[in-house]
Amino acid sequence: GESVGLHLPTLSVQEGDNSIINCAYSNSASDYFIWYKQESGKGPQFIIDIRSNMDKRQGQRVTVLLNKTVKHLSLQIAATQPGDSAVYFCAENDRDDKIIFGKGTRLHILP
Amino acid sequence: EAQVTQNPRYLITVTGKKLTVTCSQNMNHEYMSWYRQDPGLGLRQIYYSMNVEVTDKGDVPEGYKVSRKEKRNFPLILESPSPNQTSLYFCASRQGHEQFFGPGTRLTVL
Numbered sequence: 001g002e003s004v005g006l007h008l009p010t011l012s013v014q015e016g017d018n019s020i021i022n023c024a025y026s027n028s029a030s031d032y033f034i035w036y037k038q039e040s041g042k043g044p045q046f047i048i049d050i051r052s053n054m055d056k057r058q059g060q061r062v063t064v065l066l067n068k069t070v071k072h073l074s075l076q077i078a079a080t081q082p083g084d085s086a087v088y089f090c091a092e093n094d095r096d097d098k099i100i101f102g103k104g105t106r107l108h109i110l111p
Numbered sequence: 112e113a114q115v116t117q118n119p120r121y122l123i124t125v126t127g128k129k130l131t132v133t134c135s136q137n138m139n140h141e142y143m144s145w146y147r148q149d150p151g152l153g154l155r156q157i158y159y160s161m162n163v164e165v166t167d168k169g170d171v172p173e174g175y176k177v178s179r180k181e182k183r184n185f186p187l188i189l190e191s192p193s194p195n196q197t198s199l200y201f202c203a204s205r206q207g208h209e210q211f212f213g214p215g216t217r218l219t220v221l
Contacts, residue, residue, distance in 0.1 A: 031208070032208045034209070041214075043201050043212030043214055046209050093208040102153060104153055
């Protein structure tokens with residue numbers, strides 16, 4: 001079946017460095033790809049999305065890159081802060097308008 | 112404040128004792144979902160509703176029921192809970208492809 005997955009379950013980054021969280025997907029027909037952030041004890045929160053006809057989209061401190069050739073999605077967080085510590089999920093909005101989540105990457109911020 | 116609320120936030124119950132987890136949203140969204148989140152399995156959709164009186168099975172519907180009598184509410188019903196339904200449950204409402212999640216309900220079935 002089609003799925004959205006992640007390369008690494010855990011990522012540790014020094015405070016102030018940039019973080020890159022990766023995601024692989026298999027459904028090339030999806031319209032949107034979305035990143036969610038889930039802090040401890042809370043529900044997932046929308047961060048940023050990208051439409052399938054785009055390669056890059058920037059937010060305040062985040063950038064999402066989409067490489068359709070290799071079906072790869074990444075989330076870049078600039079100048080990582082302690083508040084960025086969370087689990088990050090990629091998700092895709094498939095042709096049937098269903099949102100499918102990956103399993104998540106836990107981001108640890110080192111002091 | 113735009114939000115999705117769930118109750119209760121924590122629940123410990125015993126096998127076979129019917130329970131309901133309530134979900135309410137104040138954003139007038141038509142689309143609502145229930146997910147369960149388990150370690151190593153991520154978020155899996157249980158049921159969803161695209162509008163009032165319209166509900167459909169998600170990926171893991173067995174052992175669950177839902178209802179959508181009004182737009183704002185989407186309760187999750189476990190008629191006869193079993194230990195394998197011990198999990199963290201999230202309700203969500205959706206506008207386009209952006210989902211808004213509730214704070215979660217941690218359910219333990221003994």
